[in-house]
Amino acid sequence: MAKMKRGAKTQAVRDYISENPDANPKAIVAGLKATKGIRIKLGLANSVKYSKRSKGRKGRTLAPHAAARKTNSAAVTIDQLIEVKRFADSLGGLAAVRQAIEMLEQLR
Secondary structure, three states: OOOOOOOHHHHHHHHHHHHOOOOOHHHHHHHHHHHOOOOOOHHHHHHHHHOOOOOOOOOOOOOOOHHHOOOHHHOOOHHHHHHHHHHHHHHOOHHHHHHHHHHHHHHO
């Protein structure tokens, strides 16, 4: 027997269920074997018959990472501001610091 395309057996079970909605999984396996010569496992017939298919359901939205959240512990202190001011002066001013930050962003 030639190998069937992916999902062909599942589609065959769905088609059989649409024709025989009252058939139980054992009847589906026997019916497909008798009519179309397709051998499927009982588990496939069971899962297709009794699973509920979701239609276009969206996944859950992810919460922002903890690092992206603003917290009080990340507050800037006076000492840090003074250190940044000294660094900016050593580079040649605020424009040079901005240019350096842009260059760092390009390296990412």
